[in-house]
Each structure stands twice: as structure tokens, then as C-alpha cells.
Amino acid sequence: MNSLGLIEVVGLVGAIEAADVAAKAANVKVLDYELTRGGGLVTVKIVGEVSAVKAAVDAAVNAARKLTQVISFIVISRPSEEIKKIIMNEKEESVKQEQEIKEDIKNEEPIEKKVSKDETKKKIEVK
Structure with missing residues (x-):
């Protein structure tokens, strides 16, 4: 640069x-x-x-x-090298955060799977 x-x-x-x-x-x-x-x-x-x-x-x-x-x-x-580090680190951090968010979204289970069958039965019995 x-x-x-x-x-x-x-x-x-x-x-x-x-x-x-x-x-x-x-x-x-x-x-x-x-x-x-x-x-x-x-x-x-x-x-x-x-x-x-x-x-x-x-x-x-x-x-x-x-x-x-x-x-x-x-x-x-x-x-200076210090300025280069600041500019490049911000970009790398931004890319890293974006990748982490995408991974979290991809690995997230649908809401229906998070509730076990036993919990569903308990909820029905309580009503």
C-alpha cells in the first residue's frame, strides 16, 4: 500500500x-x-x-x-505500518464477524426441534 x-x-x-x-x-x-x-x-x-x-x-x-x-x-x-495494521485488522475483524454470524445461522436448529417430545406432552397435560 x-x-x-x-x-x-x-x-x-x-x-x-x-x-x-x-x-x-x-x-x-x-x-x-x-x-x-x-x-x-x-x-x-x-x-x-x-x-x-x-x-x-x-x-x-x-x-x-x-x-x-x-x-x-x-x-x-x-x-506507517501501524496505520496499515489498523486498516487491515478492521477489515479482517469485519470479515471474521460476518463469517461467525453466517455459521451461527447455518448451525441453528429450527424452533420445532428445540422443544423435545416430552416437553410438548407436559405442556398439553398442563392445559
């Missing part, structure tokens, strides 16, 4: 527009997006060569401003 671009906007639609324009404007990779807690803010993360990220962020900000409020944006040239 030679350069990191971050664009923070209000709402998912503006963030998707920003990500789409950034990806089309220059040779960059849209790494991820992050929903903040409360306020409806969304941060789009872009990586690539410094000049490409600058061009992509500029184009994305201009496009997003037509739809929503752009809160902030920045291009970090040669981000």
Missing part, C-alpha cells in the same frame, strides 16, 4: 457513489467501507499509488458532494 485515501460522507448512497467514481477515475483499489456508530457516516477506504489515490479521492469527493455531505477526506502517502 503506497497510499491510503479516506473519504467520509453522510449515508451509504453517497459512499457507494464515491467508491464507484474513485475506482473508475484512477488505477486504485477500493479496499473497504466502514459504517460509523450513529450519525449515518460512512468512510470509504482506497489504496494505490500516491498520484492515483489523489486523483481518485478528488473525483470521488466532487461526485459525492452532488448527492450528500462530505464530512472529510484525506490522502496519506506511505502510511
